[in-house]
Amino acid sequence: MNGPCPVWSGMSDATGAGPAAARNAGGVVSRSTPASDSVRELVKAPTGIGGFDEITRGGLPRGRATLVTGGAGTGKTLFGLEFLVWGAREFGEPGVLLSFEESAAELATNVSSLGFDLPGLEREGLLAVDAFRIDAGAIVAGGFDLEGLFIRLGSAVDTIGAKRVVLDTVEVLFTALGSESTVRAELSRLLRWLKDRGLTVIITGERGRSGELTRHGIEEYVSDCVVVLDDRIQDELATRLLRVAKYRGSLHGTNEYPFVITDRGMVVLPITATGSAHPAPDERISTGIDRLDHMLDGGVYRGSTVLVSGGSGTGKTSLAGQLANASCARGERVLFVSFEESAEQLLRNMRSIGLDLHRWVEAGLLRLWAVRPAAFGLVEQLVQLHRRLDEFMPSMAVLDAMAGLNHLGTSTSVSATIASQIDMMKGRGVTAVLTSLTHYGQGESSALAVSSLMDTWLLLRYTELDGERNRLLSVIKSRGSAHSNQIREFVLTDQGAELLDVYVGPRGVLTGSARMAQLADERAAAAGRGAQFQRRRQALERRTAQVEQQITVLREDLAAERDELDQLIEQDVAAGEGRDADRAVMAVHRWADPGATRDPEPDQP
Amino acid sequence: MSTGGVSGGQSAGPADDVDGVYFDLRLYVAGQSPKSILAIENLRRVCDEYLPGRCRIEVVDLLETPELARGEGIIAVPTLVRRVPLPVRTLIGDLSDTDRVLVGLQLRPDGLGSL
Numbered sequence: 001m002n003g004p005c006p007v008w009s010g011m012s013d014a015t016g017a018g019p020a021a022a023r024n025a026g027g028v029v030s031r032s033t034p035a036s037d038s039v040r041e042l043v044k045a046p047t048g049i050g051g052f053d054e055i056t057r058g059g060l061p062r063g064r065a066t067l068v069t070g071g072a073g074t075g076k077t078l079f080g081l082e083f084l085v086w087g088a089r090e091f092g093e094p095g096v097l098l099s100f101e102e103s104a105a106e107l108a109t110n111v112s113s114l115g116f117d118l119p120g121l122e123r124e125g126l127l128a129v130d131a132f133r134i135d136a137g138a139i140v141a142g143g144f145d146l147e148g149l150f151i152r153l154g155s156a157v158d159t160i161g162a163k164r165v166v167l168d169t170v171e172v173l174f175t176a177l178g179s180e181s182t183v184r185a186e187l188s189r190l191l192r193w194l195k196d197r198g199l200t201v202i203i204t205g206e207r208g209r210s211g212e213l214t215r216h217g218i219e220e221y222v223s224d225c226v227v228v229l230d231d232r233i234q235d236e237l238a239t240r241l242l243r244v245a246k247y248r249g250s251l252h253g254t255n256e257y258p259f260v261i262t263d264r265g266m267v268v269l270p271i272t273a274t275g276s277a278h279p280a281p282d283e284r285i286s287t288g289i290d291r292l293d294h295m296l297d298g299g300v301y302r303g304s305t306v307l308v309s310g311g312s313g314t315g316k317t318s319l320a321g322q323l324a325n326a327s328c329a330r331g332e333r334v335l336f337v338s339f340e341e342s343a344e345q346l347l348r349n350m351r352s353i354g355l356d357l358h359r360w361v362e363a364g365l366l367r368l369w370a371v372r373p374a375a376f377g378l379v380e381q382l383v384q385l386h387r388r389l390d391e392f393m394p395s396m397a398v399l400d401a402m403a404g405l406n407h408l409g410t411s412t413s414v415s416a417t418i419a420s421q422i423d424m425m426k427g428r429g430v431t432a433v434l435t436s437l438t439h440y441g442q443g444e445s446s447a448l449a450v451s452s453l454m455d456t457w458l459l460l461r462y463t464e465l466d467g468e469r470n471r472l473l474s475v476i477k478s479r480g481s482a483h484s485n486q487i488r489e490f491v492l493t494d495q496g497a498e499l500l501d502v503y504v505g506p507r508g509v510l511t512g513s514a515r516m517a518q519l520a521d522e523r524a525a526a527a528g529r530g531a532q533f534q535r536r537r538q539a540l541e542r543r544t545a546q547v548e549q550q551i552t553v554l555r556e557d558l559a560a561e562r563d564e565l566d567q568l569i570e571q572d573v574a575a576g577e578g579r580d581a582d583r584a585v586m587a588v589h590r591w592a593d594p595g596a597t598r599d600p601e602p603d604q605p
Numbered sequence: 606m607s608t609g610g611v612s613g614g615q616s617a618g619p620a621d622d623v624d625g626v627y628f629d630l631r632l633y634v635a636g637q638s639p640k641s642i643l644a645i646e647n648l649r650r651v652c653d654e655y656l657p658g659r660c661r662i663e664v665v666d667l668l669e670t671p672e673l674a675r676g677e678g679i680i681a682v683p684t685l686v687r688r689v690p691l692p693v694r695t696l697i698g699d700l701s702d703t704d705r706v707l708v709g710l711q712l713r714p715d716g717l718g719s720l
């Protein structure tokens with residue numbers, strides 16, 4: 001009954017960094033706690049509240065008190081109740097609830113819709129609810145203490161062997177009992193008393209109107225851990241936020257984490273993981289488009305995150321559908337979340353490009369979840385996604401299109417939500433395919449500023465030329481892969497999507513009809529050159545024939561000339577012989593000497 | 606809360622209303638603490654002086670019967686509960702402030718004498 005009880009040393013699920021490291025990092029060493037505590041390792045008590053134990057690395061400080069504060073209706077009581085219910089159900093730690101605001105019956109009714117059966121737990125001896133109704137008309141007539149509270153609490157704790165205690169909301173005592181100094185002193189004594197018994201305690205407090213943590217400053221007694229709950233309206237959407245304002249001796253996330261109250265209780269969403277220890281498989285999976293696989297050096301890594309961004313109508317959904325189809329064809333489960341189309345619409349549209357996704361739905365491999373972005377709040381959506389991933393255990397999840405989420409909140413909160421989605425899926429080894437609508441001119445700057453979280457980024461865009469628009473696909477990045485730097489034309493056929501080489505020529509990158517026209521031109525030009533050669537060859541042949549004919553004619557001319565000449569020479573010889581005979585007759589006649597026979601030749605006419 | 610409404614008695618003195626009425630009072634204490642002892646003494650004194658012969662006092666030690674604390678919704682100790690006459694009235698403290706005790710038990714009109 002007295003002294004610290006070391007029961008918690010057996011809790012193996014209480015994780016967290018080593019106490020030395022944690023204290024150094026936190027920068028705060030618990031000096032005010034008794035010496036016996038400061039050397040004890042900081043052990044944690046898991047709350048069982050989804051996500052909270054992750055951001056606090058194990059839960060609340062065991063054996064100490066935690067202040068949970070916030071405005072009215074922010075979920076303080078629920079936080080405390082879940083701590084008790086999960087403690088009793090999951091961690092074998094009975095708990096006591098002291099309620100100063102609601103009766104036991106009211107409490108039981110309020111949480112029964114969450115599936116928490118308080119009377120049932122009480123019957124099993126795992127929970128004791130003691131509701132105080134403070135008589136506001138009580139008159140204070142002299143000094144008093146809160147021994148009655150101690151006695152009741154002590155009796156309840158001892159009866160069920162409680163390890164956890166929730167005081168909700170202890171500040172009521174200040175208004176009800178008037179005497180602030182007494183209440184203050186007694187509260188301080190109560191916390192010491194609880195601590196001495198090694199009880200893990202939650203005290204709820206109401207946020208002050210001008211921003212104080214609590215109206216009556218009870219945070220000064222609860223110095224180990226402070227959790228602040230808030231309910232804020234951003235862009236006309238109510239968002240519940242949780243922040244660990246203080247956690248002495250422990251590392252903890254310091255952001256404001258959105259949380260939702262679902263029909264299964266509170267769920268806190270870590271925006272960024274406390275550590276990025278995701279598995280990184282080497283296995284690559286096909287995108288379903290051979291040439292794209294080739295561009296990515298064999299496909300995308302399993303468990304990685306693929307962003308497909310592009311303007312409207314560039315084929316993002318079709319490309320995502322192709323990836324989903326390829327996964328189903330391998331016999332793997334795919335969750336397709338559509339923020340834009342109904343399931344039927346999606347199936348029909350995919351059919352038009354030759355993707356029969358319906359058969360995968362029937363085979364139980366593909367689950368379509370069409371959700372209007374406005375149906376739930378942003379955080380609620382994340383929780384729903386969580387649940388579907390839990391239930392279906394897909395190996396791939398497609399979110400089409402994230403831009404739809406833009407209707408839901410400020411850009412930062414959307415980015416944060418997407419970041420946590422990605423994180424969550426990476427943690428589960430789910431290959432995530434996200435499509436994102438980018439507007440004209442912001443092709444490469446992701447509108448949602450989450451591109452740094454993506455492993456592979458495929459950009460789809462239009463090129464406008466010669467009065468038509470054609471789709472281009474390029475790989476902006478692909479972590480851990482040698483990837484192609486080339487732009488391909490992305491064509492949707494009734495046989496599915498395919499990639500084509502684009503024409504790169506003197507007129508630039510040509511696609512579509514321009515590419516085809518260019519190719520036709522080239523063919524025509526080639527054909528033209530062929531005909532020309534043919535003509536020239538024929539001409540040459542004709543000329544050759546002509547020349548040869550001329551040669552024949554000339555040869556004949558030459559032959560004729562030679563014949564004529566021969567004839568002339570023959571005639572001349574014959575005539576010469578006749579003249580010699582005459583001259584001899586004449587010489588004889590003139591008595592000429594023989595040497596002069598040819599002298600008179602010039603005289604010849 | 607409903608029972609606690611102060612029936613501010615300026616016109617009809619509440620003291621007149623309770624004249625001759627029998628008082629059933631229960632005092633919750635925790636063990637033999639100084640405050641407990643003081644409260645018992647103070648209550649006896651008030652009863653002897655203002656309710657001679659028509660006052661029954663029951664002292665409940667919560668350390669012995671803690672379940673009674675729960676039944677009556679006792680937090681502060683000592684607590685005096687006027688069970689009869691109705692309405693039930695609750696006084697907190699060691700009852701050393703006699704004026705407040707008389708107001709609380711409706712033996713004196715609220716207002717002038719009280720703080």
